[in-house]
Amino acid sequence: MSKDKIRYxxxxxxxxxxxxxxxxxxxxxxxxxxxxEQLKQIEKLTKGLDPERRAVLAAVNAVSDQIEMQIKMQQMEKELEQLREEVKNLQHTNLNEE
Structure with a gap:
């Protein structure tokens, strides 16, 4: 085990x-x-499901949330790049006006 890893x-x-x-x-x-907490919530909502199926539902929820966050991050990166381009264009315009 690497020295930067821990056991929890x-x-x-x-x-x-x-x-x-x-x-x-x-x-x-x-x-x-x-x-x-998520497993407890799933258990309350799905009384008849065995622990394995509840764990799979928790995993599905986690992956779904992860994909949603990746999409949002990509959108934000795209917006950031557009803003950088706008700033660059404004700086170029200001230099040409001087």
Missing amino acids: KATIAGKEYTIIGARSVQHLQVVEKTID
């Missing part, structure tokens, strides 16, 4: 897991809490 023991849905990664303990605590 998480309890999710009443079961213990060891997470190995390069994230901070605080980050992993937030991840643990978020997953546990």
Whole structure:
């Protein structure tokens, strides 16, 4: 194991897991809490589903959110590039007016 990776023991849905990664303990605590809360919400909404299917639904929700955030990030990057181009054009125009 690399020296920059840590081992973190998480309890999710009443079961213990060891997470190995390069994230901070605080980050992993937030991840643990978020997953546990999502699984509890899914359990309340879907009483008849077994834990494996609830976990798959949680994974589907997570990937869906990730894709949505990637799309938003791409849109923001595109807007940023347009704004940079506008600033560049304004600077060029101001230099030509002087």
